Amino acid sequence: YGNVKKAIEALKKGEIVLIYDDDKREAETDMVIASEFITPETIRTFRKNAGGLICTCIMPEDCDKLGIPFMVDILGLASEKYPVLNKLYPDDIPYDEKSSFSITVNHRKTFTGIPDNDRSYTVEKLANMCKENRFEEFGSEFRSPGHVHLLRGTEGLVQRRQGHTEISLALSKIAGTYPMTTICEMMGDNGGALSKELTAKYAEENKLVNVAGADIINYYLNVFCKK
């Protein structure tokens, strides 16, 4: 578990960790940070050196306290009024049963919500609010739609779903950082996912831990959950 242990230490220090899901899944590497440590510099690194979608993963318990469901459930209810939404039902995701997308938010004190300092502020304030158990302040502090995508972790985390959402939250639980992560897919210059070789090169050049999701899943299920 050497690499997992390095990832734990890096996450605790507020560093970015690179997590690959699986050859049989998306076959993507996401940059991951514990949300409580986010800075505008993290957002800059995510958008310039990763380039995917910047999303914040939230524990199912916290989602329940905030009152936010999966987006698919919101669309299902809204389809009574807007039937086209039913026709868009995501029953054909090629790599998983269900997407973890929930709503998007901006902190009310941001302007457009997209600049590095705006997105960082939104994530930082959301992490603080949940950490301080101020869930009832969600609506007074944030507006939706916004520019930070919230992802809802599945109940039981990697026992039930093994996406970056659950893998990054599991790593955060193991590390003891507040379990809310912010992630972004690493894209290559060819427009596809960054290859494993180039990901390894990036990790080495930038002194970042590069870890396989499977190793985190094994550690979480066989070491952490058995403690």
Ligand code: 5RP
């Ligand atoms: C949001 C995504 C990414 O793949 C992200 O890694 C979260 O999704 P998953 O849990 O399915 O891996 O779709 O940009």
Ligand code: CA
């Ligand atoms: Ca995905």
Ligand code: ZN
């Ligand atoms: Zn993913």
